Amino acid sequence: MYDNQRKRKMKKYILFALISLCFWGCSEDEIKPYHGGQYLYFSQLKEFGDEDFEVSFNNYPTSNAIIVKIGLGLIGKPFSIDTPYKVSVVAEDESEDKIKNADQKNYRLPDNPMFKAGLSNDTLEVMLLKTEDLKENVKLCLKLLPNEYFEGSIPEYEQIKIIFNNIISKPLWWTNDVTKLYLGTYSRKKYEEFVKCTNISETAICIDIQVLHCSKQCNG
Numbered sequence: 001m002y003d004n005q006r007k008r009k010m011k012k013y014i015l016f017a018l019i020s021l022c023f024w025g026c027s028e029d030e031i032k033p034y035h036g037g038q039y040l041y042f043s044q045l046k047e048f049g050d051e052d053f054e055v056s057f058n059n060y061p062t063s064n065a066i067i068v069k070i071g072l073g074l075i076g077k078p079f080s081i082d083t084p085y086k087v088s089v090v091a092e093d094e095s096e097d098k099i100k101n102a103d104q105k106n107y108r109l110p111d112n113p114m115f116k117a118g119l120s121n122d123t124l125e126v127m128l129l130k131t132e133d134l135k136e137n138v139k140l141c142l143k144l145l146p147n148e149y150f151e152g153s154i155p156e157y158e159q160i161k162i163i164f165n166n167i168i169s170k171p172l173w174w175t176n177d178v179t180k181l182y183l184g185t186y187s188r189k190k191y192e193e194f195v196k197c198t199n200i201s202e203t204a205i206c207i208d209i210q211v212l213h214c215s216k217q218c219n220g
Helices: 002-021 043-048 176-183 188-197 209-219
Strands: 024-026 031-033 038-042 053-056 065-075 086-090 121-129 138-145 150-152 159-165 204-208
Touching: 038 043, 038 138, 043 065, 053 065, 065 159, 121 138, 121 159, 138 150
Parallel strands: 038 150, 053 159, 065 204
Antiparallel strands: 024 031, 038 065, 065 121, 086 138, 138 159
């Protein structure tokens, strides 16, 4: 199983390297820059693989919205002005993983997402919205699409999935040691008051998918 995972990762890196090389022509005397079109991809997928990213409103009990920051990468010459790109919600087959696609009331995408001028990396911000009926995991699948400015994406890195919920439960960090030494027996009210006292009480908070992944690795 480990060898298969390594092979899949190697295939992704090889594919990315070959595509990158296509944008540079070389001779014995010089390296000539590529002058073709620009391609956009989800940089998190290149760095961390095709793992799903999970978010729970349970960890942010006083927030009604979470802004998820998703890294984007550009292949080709950076633009001289802010440039619009296209991202779409994809309805995945729910029978495969038994997770429903998120309702439109539970997320909000930028109306006109723009890739900033002069940059090779940027961020897509997606707002997740809490509702009372969000009692089980739902998934939001996003895909980068071509438009008049971007010729497309890299197949391995063009689609990303966020799984989120509002399942109320004791946070993982509230361990027996926390109970004995610091906060005492867990209750939902105590948890919410603790969050307010530590100044995590905004209506909307921002989290970075990269931070989510690193946190998951450290705790896993």
